[in-house]
Amino acid sequence: MIKNISNLGDSSIYCDFGSEVNKDINHEVIKYFKTLTSKNIKGITNLAPSYNKLIITFDLSVINYKELVEKIINLKPDKINETVSKRKIIPICIDEEFALDIERVSKNTNLNIKEVYKHILNKDFYCYMTGFVAGMPFLGDTNKNIRLERLKTPRVKVPKGSVGITEQFCNIYTYESPGGWNIIGNTPVKVFDKNNDQDPILIKPGDSVQFYEITKNEFYKIKE
Amino acid sequence: MSIEVIRSGLNTTFQDRGRSNLYHLGIPFSGAMDTRNLLITNKLVGNDQNDAVIEFALQGPKLKIKQNNINCVVTGNVNFTFKKNSKIYNGECYKTFNLNNNDEIDIISTNNSMYGYFSISGGFKIEKKWNSYSTHLRSKVGPNKGNKIVENDLLQLNKNLKPIIKKSVDYSNSKIEFIRVIKGTNFDYFSKDSQKSFFESQYQVTNLTDRMGMRLDGYKLNNIKSENIKSEGLIKGVIQVPPDGKPIIMLSDHGTIGGYPKIGVVISADYDKIVQLPPMSKIKFKMIDIINAEKLFKLYSEETKNILDQI
Numbered sequence: 001m002i003k004n005i006s007n008l009g010d011s012s013i014y015c016d017f018g019s020e021v022n023k024d025i026n027h028e029v030i031k032y033f034k035t036l037t038s039k040n041i042k043g044i045t046n047l048a049p050s051y052n053k054l055i056i057t058f059d060l061s062v063i064n065y066k067e068l069v070e071k072i073i074n075l076k077p078d079k080i081n082e083t084v085s086k087r088k089i090i091p092i093c094i095d096e097e098f099a100l101d102i103e104r105v106s107k108n109t110n111l112n113i114k115e116v117y118k119h120i121l122n123k124d125f126y127c128y129m130t131g132f133v134a135g136m137p138f139l140g141d142t143n144k145n146i147r148l149e150r151l152k153t154p155r156v157k158v159p160k161g162s163v164g165i166t167e168q169f170c171n172i173y174t175y176e177s178p179g180g181w182n183i184i185g186n187t188p189v190k191v192f193d194k195n196n197d198q199d200p201i202l203i204k205p206g207d208s209v210q211f212y213e214i215t216k217n218e219f220y221k222i223k224e
Numbered sequence: 225m226s227i228e229v230i231r232s233g234l235n236t237t238f239q240d241r242g243r244s245n246l247y248h249l250g251i252p253f254s255g256a257m258d259t260r261n262l263l264i265t266n267k268l269v270g271n272d273q274n275d276a277v278i279e280f281a282l283q284g285p286k287l288k289i290k291q292n293n294i295n296c297v298v299t300g301n302v303n304f305t306f307k308k309n310s311k312i313y314n315g316e317c318y319k320t321f322n323l324n325n326n327d328e329i330d331i332i333s334t335n336n337s338m339y340g341y342f343s344i345s346g347g348f349k350i351e352k353k354w355n356s357y358s359t360h361l362r363s364k365v366g367p368n369k370g371n372k373i374v375e376n377d378l379l380q381l382n383k384n385l386k387p388i389i390k391k392s393v394d395y396s397n398s399k400i401e402f403i404r405v406i407k408g409t410n411f412d413y414f415s416k417d418s419q420k421s422f423f424e425s426q427y428q429v430t431n432l433t434d435r436m437g438m439r440l441d442g443y444k445l446n447n448i449k450s451e452n453i454k455s456e457g458l459i460k461g462v463i464q465v466p467p468d469g470k471p472i473i474m475l476s477d478h479g480t481i482g483g484y485p486k487i488g489v490v491i492s493a494d495y496d497k498i499v500q501l502p503p504m505s506k507i508k509f510k511m512i513d514i515i516n517a518e519k520l521f522k523l524y525s526e527e528t529k530n531i532l533d534q535i
Contacts, residue, residue, distance in 0.1 A: 009490070131247070
């Protein structure tokens, strides 16, 4: 259910589904996102689903805020076809070469390294949204005892493929970029593949994700 | 049938009207920062309004034509020269000129503005990616493998079926006193004094400004509710306020998700103007409502159409 609809500027609609971050609310966001995608309403130029908001941008020379809000209010969202949301198994290497922050994570959580990974490997995470940079998945929720703040000084360069944790979330850097998440491993698989025109992202909102450990040798083999 | 890049300029890319419907993957609209100049450029050389042009920022490229009978045009507020038959001429923006094999164009700088545009009749031989010719550098999506145009690149051209074109139009992107803004979704996060000062004080565009965003310096806005919100979608024109209290305006290549409160959004009619403000420019914001923003957009669109109709 959309709790509140307002305008964000003159050419986008801000749909508020609540202030909490949880699967149920996110499920509603994704339901509306998928329904709007399939309905192909004239004038809509982009949809930005997130934890608990959906932003709809439109071409002001085709439709205006009032007209489009009317359509959104009357929209009956489709039930999500559960088979569309998939389970993705992602290999990660946790060798110290890749797990840039594991020692600090271990120290700040008072858990030994093995215990930290117990809360990450072979656990089911849920993908709330993708974005910021192309294909970056925002996964959750991590166990309460490994929740940490972002780095005080973000790294200038986080290597591509890095798996990071912060607060109740976990993500994968799809590009080398600046960033402040606590890096605990790296995946050799292409989470975003721009050459795949039809389906460039591996992990989609609503998917469930599980990490499994691979050796350095396996890492470089997959990378090839 | 090509153009050789002798000097690339600072930030030279292929752009068109932008790439839609990929926010959910993390890919923004991109596209020409100044849409009106893109449309004028295409019309002057007889191309389709969705064709790609070359956009440059501050310092433009130096190009050598490797083909006879090429209709060229430069738009924006730009200093440039062209060398035809070994003789150098001062260039005039918004006026087509015809060059032949081995002639050169030297786009020296934009004047008191950020972006300028260059194109040729027939357009560039590049491929669309996800239905657009726009380059998004951050995700490396678009022509030229998603990269900037660099020195020694050979830009391939489509066959030009047009004879010599002589077209021009009178246009200059007028400076505006105020950037008009609609209140953002987190406007009430800020103290009454900050809300007032946001619209009353003057802000300065800083050097930390590019196609992704524009950082401003000036009155430090006091957030009395929460410095971060749960990350959510962003759109171009949104004014976010990070914990340091200095506003950042999201521009065409912005990251698609952000967690800073949104104090306002620049209206669509003023977008072409704000992007053209170079560092050190002084700006003031003015609050308006959505009804007036829609009226101003209509006016802006009519004005654009009138300019294009003169060509």
